[in-house]
Amino acid sequence: MSSDRRKPYPHDEFEPRWQAIWDAEKTFRTAGPGDADFDGSRPKFYVLDMFPYPSGAGLHVGHPEGYTATDILGRTKRMQGHNVLHPMGWDAFGLPAEQYAIKTGQHPRVTTEANIENFRRQLKALGFAYDWDREVNTTDPGYVRWTQWIFLQLYHSYFDEETNKARPVSELEAKGWSREQINAVRLAFVQEAPVNWSPDLGTVLANEEIEEWKAKGHTVERRPLRQWMLRITKYAQRLMDELDPLEWPEGIKLLQKNWIGRSEGAEVDFDVQGHKVTVFTTRPDTLFGATYMVLAPEHSLVAEITSADQKASVEAYVHACASKSDMERGDMNKDKSGVFTGAYAVNPVNGENIPVWIADYVMMGYGTGAIMAVPAHDERDFEFAKKFALPVVQVVQPTGDADWQGYTDPGTAVNSGFLDGLPTAEAKAKIISWLEAKGLGKRRIQFKLRDWLFSRQRYWGEPFPIVWEAGQHRAIPDSELPLLQPELEDFKPTGDPRGPLIKATDWIRYTDTAQRETNTMPQWAGSCWYYLRYCDPKNSERFISKEAEAYWLGGSGKLGAVDLYIGGTEHAVLHLLYARFWHKVLFDLGHLSTPEPFQRLVNQGMILAEDGRKMSKGFGNVVNPDDVVEEYGADSLRLYEMYMGPLADSKPWNPKDVPGVHRFLQRSWRLAVPEFAEHGTLHAHLRSDRPDDPAMEKALHRTIHKVDGDIDRMAFNTAISAMMIFVNDATKGMDRLSRGQLLRFAQLLQPFAPHIAEELWERLGGQGLLTHAKWPRV
């Protein structure tokens, strides 16, 4: 090697070295309540990443984006004297491992372990300050045990309408409720529910999965099966109300609110040939304009009320609808269809006979599965009435000169008897009072949110801690937890809708007369509470100790437990809603001290490929983080992802920009180490202390101030550019830079590029590990 050759910035040497030191010394271990070295007088900061599903493809460049952001905040808070909880784990149940098992016979546990191994290696190679002693894995028996235990908390609870809280069902037993009565109110309950069943895959599918599997040539049908459900709908109002005070992006709150979908309106009872049919409407003020009624094809009264001459066509229509999924119904959006039942309903407000139809634009799962149709003031009813030549009667006078036909906004009631002349809001109030007085209806709040279908017919998931005997379900005792899956050698679907576990005949047999439930829980189960387990991951007595809960999750006087949660928007609704629901149940039952899991939520934007499209194997545009680390080092990858733009924006990957931040690190390096120096040599002027140059001092202060403020508002890109400006300035007046100034710069750089910062700190003779140093002050 020629001695006049410029020494490269040796990230490939010192990055793995520091990672090994941090690992061996457990530098990022976080002491909690109960640990000898725990200092409870310090403020806590719990910063959480959305834990990954360890797929076979390994880490995606999208993962380190959020993970670097939380790492910067965690490292900064640590330097500022906080006890920082910054953990990582694995959402390790999931379909790909099971599919692989079906193909190869390889046990999903083996595949999963190997993938986790690889993910852990990749994350450690990026130098994240995780406390690896707190790693959790949702498939671990020690974790599954508590997932099942929480399920049993739900199973043993009901929602008390008086207090708006979950309570143990034992209170109902004490009041002498029967088993049937109790089963009807449990938060975890059994129901015959129509599901998307794929006979050739031998499993049910989520709505979102249907299209994907159909494209691969599999068939999917609607079929009612016995399923476990969670009564999340009881929490609809609280899930809605308690969203407001949280520090979440307004867009995400709105998404959840729309998903929960609260509507105010009324129930109205109609008489249909001696049967009472209740409809839900948000516009009871238009009752005088109801010219026909529509039932969902699945409505229980359809068969009874259908007249003899309409029987054949009604049955044909019902049959046609039954085989269609919700999605296919949606496809028929443009064209309304329906059949007259031959029956008539009496409009309670004017005694008129109106025809009763069935149509698939009315859904069984919302409201009562029946509507009063007011074609003059509802778009869908209007379309339907036009197609089938049903009468249209105006009952609202529009404000302004809009056409009344199909006018759906508020106006003034007309042709409506005692409501005439009232504005819509007052007409609503008056008709509801009238209905309530006559016993013909009542005020009602309706939510779109449905109960949560919680069972899956799969192998690689938590089995339900439930046994069946004489047609009755009951919980197994806590002492039998965890209940693990039986060992199988053949994972192929059986075609039996009870799922693959029915093959394990020994496992199923609980006693001579009792059998185990063979369904398993969905992947959501483990991710619903992992943030709780991190606080006390090894506890075998409780899912979390009272002390750990109080310190890490409570005590701040805030609504939410975790201080900051960063992750992608893809979990805006389901994961974040499910976790909130479980958290509230555990809160109600006295196990947690905050009503919400996540105080502050920040969504990172998506990292797109260079071509502006999503990264995908199919497009061949995926960037592998390992390659970037190999060429430029972990610090460069971290810095680049933070420098690309604002955290929340989606932005395309530009490989030409990576050398840009890499050059900045090189320049920082050369502030300390001469270009042609042998390993370990510093610039002469840095080998001893000397007075700080005032101009340099001023520039450094400005930088510290800017970086400090930018970290606070998570503007990492501008924090980095401030450091670039400092290094550019310092390079020009390099011999004026003092050792002390460079040490402070290393402190500032540490959260962003911890390896090079730690290395500079050591070479410049900083005290102890930089990770444990204090944050520089202006």
Next chain:
RNA sequence: GCCGGCAUGGUGAAAUGGUAAACACAGCGGACUUAAAAUCCGCUGCUCAGCAAUGGGCUUGUGGGUUCGAGUCCCACUGCCGGCACCA
């Protein structure tokens, strides 16, 4: 269709209502080098006049408004991205 979000140089972007384009990429010119790479220095929104130094005009998707002053606030429109989608 409904509900969100976004729109600034060739590119990623920056800018408490106060000199638009910091920082970086790409590009151009130069230094070093036998040469290349690397590194360092300089220029770099558009446009007009000038050999030049320099000087003038324009510019934050489009059109309006509020303001002494608008990329930023308000209204309407266009385009792109995301979510929901017959929820009565």
